[in-house]
Amino acid sequence: MTAVTARALIRTEAATGGRTRLETLRSDPPLTLRQTGPRRVHLVSTGAGPLRGDHLDLGVDVAPGTSLEVRSVGATLVLPGLADTPSVMVVRARVGAGATLHFSPEPTVLAAGCAHRLVVRLSLAEDATVFWREEIVFGRHGERPGRCHARFDATVAGRPLLRQDLLIGEEALDGSPAVYGDARCVGSALLAGPAWAPPAVPDVKRERRAVLGDGWAALPLAGPGVQVCALGADAVQLRERLRHGEQAAASAARPGG
């Protein structure tokens, strides 16, 4: 089987009356896109994988003043395959001034023997708003996960908001009470935008308080955003914990901020 390279693109534009129009919806199997609402696109996986050696690239360009919601029909199952190189999934998203992006695909499941690289580059204009959820499941039921390196970079007007690497399937990290403990899933949600900007007090950095629950926390960032992080025994518990955190983060938003 030969490795697959795919480049898909979603781009919005502002239509008359402040509405959003999908200017480009370019599928490239196995990255298949379907419009499922006026401002909503579902990612429909056609074909198994990704497998080792595959390189999938999804571009999301949300034009100023428009809004877009991206979801997926099912979970992504990352499989081993024969190649020596890892499978790669890159998502590049740009959210323009006053635009809103909601990105919440179903979980990524790391099957035994996989080697996966997940890269997210999210760049926000000064007053853009985003909800971005990411869930990673360590193997199918009763299975040891393959390896994964996920990197997440979010910037606001070029300034760093959040830069994180997650490594899964590494001996030093798996089962460490400092990293995942006995969890089998890890997830996060980033809620960012002017509504979560820290109060501007010059020369004073008073950290805002986190909201802490059972296996989750809503963490106000140094910049305009809150990250919900959660650990779970399974995908259902993980989602439940993320939802609690997302509610806490949403209620921390300043109206009209």
Next chain:
Amino acid sequence: MNGEAALLLLADSRLPAGGHAHSGGVEEAVRRGAVTGTGDLARFLRGRLATAGLVTAALAAAACELAASETAAELWRRLDAEADARAASPAQREASRTQGRLLLRTARRLWPSAVLDTLARAVPEGPHHAVALGAAGASAGCAPRQAALTAAYTSVTGPATAAVRLLGLDPVTVHRLLADLAPAIEGAASAACASPGDAAGPTGWHALPGHSAPALDLLAEGHLTNPMKLFVS
């Protein structure tokens, strides 16, 4: 002079810079029953080194390199903002700034330099610990790799010592864990100094490691709710 003695001074737990007041999440892990003995502690330390340890080492090396060439306040603020972006937990940022502020104050008396004065002016609320450590290292005569090694080393020695106190563990057994980690500590320092991406210096900062540890974030926030705590973090 090659910075060796300076390195020892900087990494010494007797350096009066307040490092002993922090358990790096161990106190909360003990309270929650996630660390109960040396087996758990070994896994805790290894995971901490590979995440928080690597990130502080990389930032410390970048700060040390910056201090050798540059005294512009703007660049110090930018590097400190890169440290902010790698710490989602406000409790962790606060603990890092508390340690950074104390270390910078101590370093300015031990190794007075224009660079440390600039850093103090550039980040008046106190720089992140890794940034202060790299700048202090440069002023003491350390190379970036030595600053990274100090950061990696102290990312596990402080928590290990705290665990001895909190769990009444045998100090020699716990130090054996640290001895076993020696290759991983050197490995983290090397990884921290590997030029990220294709650019060195400020243009490569965006690509510096950001290895996160969700459990450490949850522990750091949980620690704030402990009314009986012995350690600041």
